[in-house]
Amino acid sequence: MKHIIDTLHHFFVPRHSNNFNAKLLHHDFLTIYLILAILFGAGIKHIRQNSNILGYATDVTIEKLYELTNSERSKNHLNTLNYNEELAQAAREKAADMFAKDYWAHYGPTGETPWQFILGSGYQYEYAGENLAKNFVFSDGVVNAWLESTTHRENLLRKEYTDVGFAVVNGVLNGEETTLVVQIFAKPLYAKDTVAQAPQSAEPETVVKIPATQVLAYDDSPTNNSFFATYLNINVVFFAVLMIALILDFYFAMKLNLIRVRGKNLIHFMFITFVAIGTLIIIRGSIT
Amino acid sequence: MKLLIKHIKIEVKKHAFDYLLFFTAGVVFLTGLNVFRGERLLEFIILLSFVSFYIIWGIYHHIIEDSLHMKIVLEYILIGFAILFLIKVLIFP
Numbered sequence: 001m002k003h004i005i006d007t008l009h010h011f012f013v014p015r016h017s018n019n020f021n022a023k024l025l026h027h028d029f030l031t032i033y034l035i036l037a038i039l040f041g042a043g044i045k046h047i048r049q050n051s052n053i054l055g056y057a058t059d060v061t062i063e064k065l066y067e068l069t070n071s072e073r074s075k076n077h078l079n080t081l082n083y084n085e086e087l088a089q090a091a092r093e094k095a096a097d098m099f100a101k102d103y104w105a106h107y108g109p110t111g112e113t114p115w116q117f118i119l120g121s122g123y124q125y126e127y128a129g130e131n132l133a134k135n136f137v138f139s140d141g142v143v144n145a146w147l148e149s150t151t152h153r154e155n156l157l158r159k160e161y162t163d164v165g166f167a168v169v170n171g172v173l174n175g176e177e178t179t180l181v182v183q184i185f186a187k188p189l190y191a192k193d194t195v196a197q198a199p200q201s202a203e204p205e206t207v208v209k210i211p212a213t214q215v216l217a218y219d220d221s222p223t224n225n226s227f228f229a230t231y232l233n234i235n236v237v238f239f240a241v242l243m244i245a246l247i248l249d250f251y252f253a254m255k256l257n258l259i260r261v262r263g264k265n266l267i268h269f270m271f272i273t274f275v276a277i278g279t280l281i282i283i284r285g286s287i288t
Numbered sequence: 289m290k291l292l293i294k295h296i297k298i299e300v301k302k303h304a305f306d307y308l309l310f311f312t313a314g315v316v317f318l319t320g321l322n323v324f325r326g327e328r329l330l331e332f333i334i335l336l337s338f339v340s341f342y343i344i345w346g347i348y349h350h351i352i353e354d355s356l357h358m359k360i361v362l363e364y365i366l367i368g369f370a371i372l373f374l375i376k377v378l379i380f381p
Contacts, residue, residue, distance in 0.1 A: 030366035031366060036370075037373035041373050041376055058381050137378060176327075228381065231377060235378075251291070251292050251295065261360065263360050263364055264349065266299055266300070266307075267310060267349070272371065274314035278321050281318065282325075283378060285325065286325045
């Protein structure tokens, strides 16, 4: 136990054994952080190029989006939406159109409307709506952003809708690798009263399979659904350890009146805090 | 904790302008990220600008304080770029 405490002191607190600088803030350790960060980035790029383990579709999945959408509707005492393959096809077509014509909006540059994709998929609708999002890292971020926007929220919680379809598609938009999320809601023109017409026979219930993610032909790499969550957790731990070391080093240096040749811990701390808050913004992406 | 806050107050009061300048840059950085949310290239440029500002701030501050040393410059560069490369993975996943 004494050995562990001694080691922790050596790493976090300035004293004679670490030349009165917390060991975690020594140049050799800072160099290791930099090398590891570079290796992480290069390694991920290398793995992505040479195998199909990682895609750049982040952690957004149709399964999770569908689950979260219905969960929000349930919280608001609304009907659960059925996953509809025709609407999913419409969503994929819409995403493909946005990549092909390089736009990110509900209406295309040459007059394309969301409705034509729905009708094109063979779905005759009475009510329909569309939500878009791009470059989010997590599914809950997408749904939360939609819920925070009045118009998207109204769309997501509209009581008339009965069906939903999603597409999470990777491609290049305006020269940038982009992950687009298209969510299409609708109610069929001739809606069947499923409760009234439910078969009384002993036929098994039809289970609609929800694909984990939809990927178009120009990016056939599947996504790793836990990678970014793990990576983000590693970053959080790293930031936290570095900040604790900075604070302790600052505190004891002041207390012991140490005069040292080193940067300002307070500014390092502020810098890491701003970047940490910025990371939360970066992983949120944007909606339209 | 009281002692820590007291030390922080002393340090900030001693270099009020420098810290205010950095704080303003930090707010501009966060605002920029929020405005250009979802635009990966712009997000990266904003992050790179903030990292560069942090390193320049370090050099400027230690020149003013007459304590500039190569080891200090290296410290700012190492921390700045380590964080830049870590966050780059999240911007360009």
